[in-house]
């Protein structure tokens with residue numbers, strides 16, 4: 001029930017009179033296959049999206065939701081994107097965040113002190129190499145910066161705990177695909193359905209003992225599982241090839257970090273490098289956290305990215321903001 005309701009908020013095709021900004025959604029199946037298609041224009045492009053998916057709420061400056069009123073306004077559509085945007089028969093029709101490697105945002109890889117070390121695909125390669133070498137990388141996610149590290153390496157996860165000053169709360173783990181989720185957890189079909197929903201929330205699932213180091217969730221039988229919420233997350237997770245701890249890049253008492261300059265200043269002591277880009281985050285939004293009840297219904301622990309702002313048509317329970325709704329499930333967010 002609740003899981004299926006999230007689909008109501010998945011699609012946005014330039015309504016005539018939008019009353020609110022649609023939520024951010026994970027790449028749709030067509031965009032995911034374009035990402036992997038060597039012959040496609042957007043092969044390995046971390047900012048691909050279409051009329052059915054992509055960033056919305058986090059890039060919207062004002063209403064109505066049109067490109068000039070989003071942080072995509074700095075990027076001019078190239079002639080190919082312009083053609084796709086105007087073509088009523090294609091999935092990019094009136095997709096306000098349409099972009100491609102020729103005209104859209106670009107990745108950057110920076111050192112801990114902010115020096116640009118690489119751009120584009122090379123930035124991705126260096127960040128991935130850094131994670132695989134045991135470093136902690138700050139990633140500019142959809143609504144805020146996150147810290148990533150290899151979940152399978154206990155000494156690296158312990159280092160992250162020290163830097164985040166979080167001794168024992170369960171971490172969220174980013175998996176590249178469902179197969180990797182089921183290899184490390186006891187996720188049920190309903191939990192997998194929530195994971196693959198367009199909102200791509202963190203879903204609390206029971207661990208499979210021994211599949212990941214105890215450091216990931218030392219005192220609990222569960223952890224927070226997540227699937228990629230953007231093409232960038234998908235590319236990173238695919239390239240690293242093993243599960244990644246993925247947690248908000250701020251200390252417990254600090255607000256979320258979404259501004260690039262602030263990230264360098266605040267996170268330099270926690271991260272060994274920054275995988276960022278030149279599309280500003282207009283509205284910071286945390287990752288959503290849900291859990292599935294025994295009867296299959298979805299309960300929000302935190303209602304945020306992918307669900308905010310709530311649409312009048314959505315029939316999910318009314319919750320507000322990004323507060324923690326069920327504090328007994330304290331996850332390191």
Ligand SMILES: [Zn+2]
Pocket residue numbers: 027028029030031049050051052053054
């Ligand atoms: Zn799409």
Ligand SMILES: [Zn+2]
Pocket residue numbers: 077078079080081082099100101102103104
């Ligand atoms: Zn383009």
